[in-house]
Amino acid sequence: MPELPEVQTTATSLQPLLNQTVEKVSVFQPKLRWAVPDDLVSLIDYQLVDIERRAKYLILTFKRKGGAAQKKLLIHLGMSGSLQQHSVGFDKRKHDHVILTFNDGKKLTQLHYHDPRRFGMLLWLDDYEDKLITHLGVEPLSEDFSADYLYHHIHNRKKPIERPIKSVIMAQEIVVGVGNIYATESLFLSKIHPLTPAHLIRHEQLTTLVAHIRQVLQTSIEKGGSTLKDFTVADGQTGYFQQTLLVYGHKGGDCPSCGTTIENVKINQRASTFCPTCQPLITQKKP
Template identity: 40%
Template structure:
């Protein structure tokens, strides 16, 4: 699933093709994503795009006729092509602009979302955005805040930092990598985390997410940016996907466990 870096890379890849441009055509097929396409999406035809932003793993396109909220789901991606380019398999939605470009949404498994919100109902004031925690790069995500949230939790620290109500955008890949760099065992109970460990989680979360954005994200199976390029942060992963391989730091074999129905990778020597 695309996580914060992949969604940020996608947002940056489409914003210059949309911001300040008029939407001349909206297309969607009859195959539902996580939620069916709304006929109200057609209201965006003739609108002018004011901004393209990211909140958590969502892309928000603001126009003078309403908002478009996009979630990439498990296998979704956006790409920019010349207008009237032939559609590929699993292309379910596109916007065309006055710049003769089309921004096309492709999703093999159809777990993503493309939702319309009228000007009178901003997506930021509605579910799912309204219930989200702070961005990892924001000042609200600080030591005092994190310790307060963790002090109430008896679940594992890995599951805690993946909770979007605590901090957004940290998915399975980056949670494993963040805890490895912090030398924190992912099985630790969240309320046992110390102040210095909380500070390390914040610093390493920001560092790893920034590094991944700079490298175009992480491509494990399906992700590609709006320009079609694959993300190559996968080359910088220390533990995720490396079960049975030697730790790059100490040489101990990386182990894999399941937490909350998700795979967790860690070094039992470095992360005690």
């Protein structure tokens, strides 16, 4: 599914639509994960004035030209969704469920929401912010995400968190957007076994882990994200971060560091590849 880098890449690719006015709204399939709002057509004559990313969500702010009224559209790409820009006249595809037509005063551009599995959503932020946004943790590329922050969440409670560290860094209420690919790669670079109980990881290891999470996510954003199935961004381009993956998806291959056979374990029903030599499992605190 599109993760933080793919969503950030999508947000960046939408920048050419800023300050353009919505001329037409076409909803062909309203039954997504949650139903598309019946009044989505009310976006007509509103300008797109801001594009934000929060976790794996896009927030598009529209404002009526010359007025104070604004609307915020919350978009999630689900498992297979994408937003793609096309010229008017581009043939609608089977899974193009919503099309917004923008006018920049000279030409029209259509933004197609494409989602074969229909697990994504287009909703009004005001209706769903409390349910979907307010509980989210910090952004991994922000200054708020640090080893101190992680250590506090793991230890500042009656009983420290003992579940696997991979589960902790993928918990959206702690830190957002560290999906399976990026958690797997970051743990490998940090030489931490994904099953290591979180409370056994030293502060200095968390410092290394935070640095590698930032590095992996930033590198993926620079490379346009990962194209592991049919993900494309608004200009139709695909990412190529997957070409640099070290262990994710390489079960049975050779570790790029030591040559040991890469193994796989399931954590919360997600495949997690690792090198048993570079990432030894710790089950108790070292004396």
